[in-house]
Amino acid sequence: MSDLTRRSILKLGSALIAGGFSPLRVSAQNATSGKTFGVLGRLDYSKAKATPTICFACTNHCGVIGWVQDGLVRKIEGNPLDPNTEGNLCSKAQGMISYTYYPERILYPLRRVGKRGEGKWKRITWEEAYTELAEKMRPLRENGNPEEFVFHYGRDKTKGYTKHFTNAFGTPHRLNRRSICSSNRRAPLMSFYGRDFEWETQDLSNTKYVINWGGNPYEAYQGGLFMAHRLQSARVDHGAKLVTFEVRPSATASKSDEFYTVMPGTDGAVAFAMIHTILKEGLEDKKFWNRWANLSLDKLRKSVENYTPEWAEKKSGVPAADIRRIAIEFAKAAPACCTMSNRGSAKHYNGMQSDRAIRTLDVLVGNVGKPGGYCLSSLRGWSGKYGQEGLPNLKLPEPKASDPRPWGIGEGFNEIAFKKLPKKVQDRVNNFPDKWRKKYFGELATPSEYPLAWHWYQMRVGQLVYPYIKQGRQKVSVYMSFTLGAAFGYPEANAAREVLKDEKLIPFHVAIDIGYGEQTALADMILPEATSLERWDYHSTNCYGLVPYTGVRQPLVDPQGESKPIQVILRELAHKIGGGMEKHFTYKDDESLYKDWYKELPISWEEFKRRGIWQEKNRAKDYELYERPLTESELAGTNFNAGKLADGALVEKEGKAVGIVKDGKAVRGFPTPNRV
Ligand code: SF4
Structure with a gap:
């Protein structure tokens, strides 16, 4: 059993203070020249200033307005210009104030002084931190071993800035946690539509019938707030029906028109039986299928002929009569009907195939891209992307380094980087079937025995990082974790802690975060990050009104203590490492960087900051992009x-x-x- 529990971390915190080291628990009063945050006091609107920004209390990134009075953020409310939220927000948004003024927030760079994990730290200056880090990282780059620097992130919303840093350094090891997150649902979207389109963007405002496979938009969901109020309006305003298949009575399941418990992992069986029923009843949209599917209806019919509702009932526990009736109701509501499956049906060993069956239902009834149907969202990145013709080109304005990853043999293949790989890895890649396009992002990110993980970048099996390091697949010299909680939140957290504690396997671990937790406790150096209320970020996500928009996260207050935005940390570190890295980081301040990032918007920078959101209003909704x-x-x-x-x-x-x-x-x- 782990010896590093939350209780022991708290104990370590007190030991650290008692031991006379520079305390981790920095009082808020010290950090901000005499201001105290215990009680923020009443907001006086006549004295407060309102600034729009983007919420980061969860991944929905709603447009919000922050009210600042006497240098403190006191209230967050919705930005009515956000086309997704239309000015609504959830109670979690106020949490940004809590974590910004959290009394145990890390406010200064810290260096370990005891054994790793012992909890003894001393405060150091940024100059000391950068100097030590650069001295460890520079030789890796100069000696041709940049891959020994591993960057591992939890939630990175810098829209490419961290990748800009790892590319400039030259390491292919930019790892995430996606394989324990969304891979199983992204892969079906990739295989059906060629892109995963970020999140699902059903046209819920206009739908008449929704089959929800384990999603929980009334409580927590990507796009949850926007989806929940659109779905609820559709139900109240024009009687849309919500049917949920779930393993538990979730908030959404319990408020659905119909709720069926399914045996875990059997959603796909129910979906197959629905396909079987729709075909048997002749309710498929032949015109749409024949125009846009690359499998004949006859072949589909043959492949599901044994998947009857009775067969599915035995697997799932859902009564056959209900499966049959719901399939018919769904098909008759087409095209104003849609499925929803983020992520309940997908998070199983067979989750990818379950979601492929669910995706087939949408194509079969021809609701794809139709009003009230399963729509394809606008993509971030804009100009040059699918369906984004005519929109501004928004891209990081820094001189980019080439991608060091020898990805995509046959297309974009980086032969020089590939030749540097260990011989046994090159052999494995060379023996890989051509039809899957050989992709390689480094042995920790795309291990060669997982062919589909190579095929789709989004499917990287990043959570296996620690076992792979233990197996010696990749020598690690400097490991940088960024807002990552693997030592607590990963399924194999025990293995993660074991490797993170081993100084032979990970000689140096620098953690960038706003707080102290299981991951930072096992670092050698902690760099304090600014919170979402203290920094800039580029923001663009899909629009549930199907008209592309963008917003900007802008700082409401200066960073507390000596904390810095991740962009500033990486930029300053790049300059300290030198050797050409600095050429990719030319901006001196973040506002200038983001001003240029958005320079193609047809409104002024000042106006954009004042509104916080820009949307191309004179644009047709993203219906039937494929027919354009x-x-x-x-x-x-x-x-x-x-x-x-x-x-x-x-x-x-x-x-x-x-x-x-x-x-x-x-x-x-x-x-x-x-x-x-
Ligand atoms: S759903 Fe709530 S917490 Fe999440 S981004 Fe929106 S307002 Fe913030």
Whole structure:
């Protein structure tokens, strides 16, 4: 059993103070020139200033307005200009105030002085921290072993800034936790639509029927707040029906029109039986399927012929009569019907295939991209991305370093980086079947025995990092964790702690975080990060009103103590490491960086900061993006202009499919290799 529990961390905290080391528990009064935060006091609107920003108390990133009085953030409320929330917010948003003024927040760089994990620290200066870190990291880069620097993050919302740093350093090891998060649901989206489209973006405002597979939008969900109020409005305003399959009576299940308990991991069986029923009843949308699916209806019918509702009842416990009835109701509501499956059905060993069955239901009834149906969201990154034609090009304005990862053999392959890999790894990659496109992001991120993890970047098996380090697959010299709680939150937290404690396996661990926890307790150095109320961030996510928008996270107050935004920490560290890294970090302050990041927006920077949100209002909703004709500029240089193409032929530019011919017209299709 672990010897590092929450209780022991608290005990270590008191020992640290009693031991006379510079205390971890820095009083808020010391940190901010005499201000105390115990009681924030009443907000006086006549004295307070309102500034829009983006919430980061969960991953929904709602547009909010922060009220600051006497240098303290006192209240968070919704920004009515946010097209997703329309000014609503949840109670968690006030938590940003709590964690910003949390009395045990780390406010100064700390250096371990006892044994690792013993909880003894001393306060150091940023200069001391950067100097020591740069002295450890610089030789790795200079001696051609940048991969020995491993960056491992929990929740990174810098929209590419941390990757900018790891690319400039030259390490392929930029690891995350996605395999214990969303991989199983992203992979079906990738295989169906060519992109995972971030989150699901059902057109809930206009839907008539929703089948919810283990999702819980009334309590916690990606897009939960926006989805919950749209779903609820649809139910109240025009009688939309919500049917939930769940393993427990969740908040959403208990408030659904119908709720069925399923045996864990059997959602896919129920979905297959629904496909079987819809086909048997002849309720499929033949026109849509034949136009946009690359499997014939006959083959689909044959593959599900044994998956009857009675078969599914035995597997799932859901009565066959209900499966049959719900399938028919769903198909008859099409196209104003949709599935919802984030992440209940997917988080099982067979979760990917369950979600593929669920995705098939949407395609079968032809609700994809239709009003009230299963819509494809707008993507971040904008210009040049699928469906984003005509939108501003928003990208990090720094000079970029090339990606050091030898990914995608055959396309974008970095041969120099590949040749540096250990021979046995090169052999494994070379023996990999061509049809899966060989991808390699480093042995810790994309271990060679997991072929599908190579195929889809999003499926990296990052949580296996610690066992792999223990196996000696990759020498680690400097390990940087950023807002990561692996030592507590990962399923194999015991293994994580064991490796993090072993100074032979991880000789140096620097943790960047706002608080002290199981992960930071096992670091050698802790760098204090600014909170979401104290920093800038680029923000763009999918719009549930199906009209793209963007927002900006801007600081409401200065960082507490000596904490710094992650962007500043990485920029200053890059300059300290030198050797050319500094050329990629040219901005002196964050506001200038973000001002240039958004420079293509058609409103001024001051106006954007004042509003916090910008949306292209004069734009058609993102319905049926796949039917949109390619523009003249997109058609320039394609084979479509060179001569007549038959229906179904790919429209190609420089060897890449950019569209497909339908009814003699070049349309966008789906962003898959064959556009269907
Ligand atoms: S759902 Fe709540 S906590 Fe999450 S981003 Fe929105 S307001 Fe913040």
